[in-house]
Amino acid sequence: MAGSSGIAATMTPPGAGRVPMGMMQRFLQRRSTIAFLLCLPLILLVAGFVIYPAFYAIYLSMLNKKMTAFVGLGNFAFLLKRHTFQLVIFQSCLFAITAVMMKALLGFILAHLMHNIPSTNQKIWRGLLLVPWVIPLALSTLTWWWMFDPSYSAFNWILNQFGLDNVPWLGVGWIARLCTITVNVWFGTPFFMIMYLAALKSVPEQLYEAAAIDGASAVQKLIFVTLPMMRNIISITVLFSLITTFADFDIVRILTGGGPQDMTHVFATYAFQVGIQSGDIPLGAADSLFMFPILAFAAFFVLRGVTQRTKEIAT
Amino acid sequence: MSASTQANSLHRQRQWALYGSYAALAVFVIIFLVPPFYTIITSLKSSAEISAQDGSPWMVKNPSLENFWYLITYSNFQTYYLNSVMITAVTVVVSMVISVLAAFSLSRMGFWGSGVLSTVVFLTYLVPPSLLFIPLFQIVGSLGLINSVWCLILLYPTLAVPFCTWIMIGYFSSIPKELDEAALIDGANYIQILTKIFIPVAMPGIIAATIFAFTVAWGAFLYPLAYLYTSNQMVLTVGIISDLIRGDVFQWGKIMAACLLASLPPIVIYACLMDYYVAGLTAGATKG
């Protein structure tokens, strides 16, 4: 095993010289052995319930509906041909990209507003703004659902007060898509705000002072000082949020169940419908695997960003 | 003269910017708090008041706590609550033990492949449950744990452990090496170093990670929805949706009351430990 590891060699376990020990005992006392044993629960958990299922998903996705025969990439081809699935791809991308952009923008604005006010007052405002993010998403989505309800919509009541017509919130494809995005933005914006606020605070005040002396306008300060300093945090947050938004299940499942006419299904909800509800496990597995390339892409850049940031902090 | 007016106008400008910021923030706060507000309002209404549909849905005419009383005395709801508490508690304990041990090992001791393992752990955190729930359905099924709270106890740590390990590595790494080296020279063993030095010093991190594990386990929706079917096994998120949304069409007062009761623990923790809470849920992207 790791016996020859450099660190282990330099660090002899304390008291090793006093009593002669058995091989086994000595092995167990070795630093790297202890280190490995401490990690073992983690390794088992990750291997058993993340890595193994991931490979098992690939295997499942290549079986036929009854799971009796191997069909290669047949399920993927079948899915790509289906009109409904083409909608799913489009909607997943639309949902994730629009929602993340909105969240990034609103979070940015909020963080700036927050940065403007004296830090003694920030706590209470931050506390109020973070509430959407604290309530379990599945539960707050239920409230949204009720507010969107066709005949009892609380929003429609407001519209009616202004003499406007009822809007079938979840009944028309594009409106329903907007509604799912809205709920996601409502839920996720506080996270962006917090991340950006932390980043804003880390920008040294001297940079702004220097910019001010050079006669920079507010916009110039934003573009040439703030944004470059925040670049890393922005990209990590965006990519990170892209992953969670792309894989979102709760909102669409509760709000629309994928309807009207499959116009709000995303990968996760469609996989649930096909795999669990209609009992077509292989097709469901194939469906959710379509998420993989996009997630891997985002994960790669998140990881790169995080490593970079670690280096920045270290220096 | 001119300089002082300039400074004065600058000051006034600043002042206006400040007021503007407050006003804009207030608008955002109002918008953000609409759904929770509506939840509270609806939870205080009776079925008859909701179905009558006269007057503003945003106000409550005859507030009553009957919905809350109904839930508190409703045995299914009690079951969901107990199940949620039990599963969350076990998940938190298990996750914290696993991740503290692993983080200590990965940040301080190291073994062959520990660097790779750290990266793998971080990547695991990025794998969403919606990618794995279908194969896990088969795996959990073959273990005979479908429709059992035990499958959640087994699976929830996978949602919390990678991230908790990740933040703990961050916190542990920031502890000066001299501290544990000195302890080693004094004859302490690794477990002593962990319990006597690392855990006390990294307490803020541990609290943050614990809150994270709690939040994840309390709010998870996909796994219980996919794997639990009978009401005696369900947890709050799924129980409310499966049980309270009834054919009897005006259950919304009860549903909203249930949402409030179920959101209570996270909100209380949040109110008391906001800074840790925020640190816990954001550290993933800021900590190195």
Place this chain on the structure above:
Amino acid sequence: MKNTLKTTRRSALKLAAASAALPLVHIRTAGAAGKLSIGFWDHWVPGCNDVMQKHVNAWAEKNKVEVTADFITSSGGKLALTPAAETQAKAGHDIMTLVNWDAVNYAEHLEPVDDLVGKLTTQHGSPTATAAYLGKHKGHWIGVPSSSGTQTKPACARIEWFKKQGLDLQAMYPIKDETNALQDAWTWENFLKYAEAAQKDNLTFALGLGGGQTNSDATDLHGAIFASFGAGLVDANGKSLLKSDGTMACLEYMKKLLKFYPADAVSFDDASNNRALISGKSALIFNPPSAWAVAKRDNIAVASDCWTFPAPKGPKGRYVPTQTFFWSTYNFSKNKTAAKELLEHLMQRPLIEERDIASSGYDLPPYAKLTDFKIWEEVGPPVGTVYNYPIRAAAGQIPSLTASEAPPEVAVQIYNRGIHNQMLARLRDGQTIPQVIAWTQDELDGFTR
């Protein structure tokens, strides 16, 4: 007979007391012991679940079985989702409520119940033809036709509003079996003018176009309309009927009717039409009497102005939407004997009738000798409002089951995906009939995977 029953109950109680006194000795009645979980359908009519729970508790106490009864709503497709997932997982409830096709759909996971249905047949007469068609697989009964939930979905409409339109609903379908000229004029073609008038009066008929399993009310109705025009999707040999004359005529007709659907019809689920009627926003819905029953509790003015009567007729007859509910035991259940005993207990005539009274006549027991309950004539207001809810011989109604023209395994999928609703939703969105047919054909091709 009654006496002996009482004695056994009393002796059972004694037995129970004895076993409670001796905690180490478990005395169990034949086969029934341990735990049992049931997924009941969550009844739309307020108070019905309580009676069911009472019946279950009585049996559970007598037999020392710990019974968990879950009431699962059919809105949002949850009642359909549960057996789908449970048969996948081979775990869950011991007894599950299955609707329409689902008994056949999950046949390989279900325990045959020939003996039980045999007993019930001697007591209650033969099950209806629809129940036999849906509840038998390869010659074996795989589900017990249940009264709980078995229903038709006739029209339920506001009496006064129709009077203003010149149609006396109570004269057309009175509280007795008769045929009359008004009934002959009650056709889908004439239905159009009422639908139009209702929309003008802001009392739009609450007809849905919801998706998937969430809007079975609409799926059932549209199946009946299709049938009354002789339309269909695929025949029993898998041959497409999409371009048949009947289907064309039906779609042409629906183009006209769809103009008078509610604006938010596509977001309807099975609760939407109930809500619309109860809150006085709709003059007519197609639904079992649950909407009326909830109105009786929450909005009595509306309830006493409601009349339930058969659907209009089309060129090929007067089809009324139906749903048949079954109680089945999974073959992976660990307590099949107890499950069957409980089912037998629940299907005794006095219990069925008690539940039927609690449901204001909602439940239609699908057995020949159980059609004489007094509740349908007596319940009100207005008295007799649900007299025409059961299929009466004189009304000339034909039970309709959406997609039943197709082979069962395809019909299940057509039904569960709500294909009829989706076709019509597309038609309403302005797609042409050929476009709709092309889309439908594509979906049907997917079902043969």
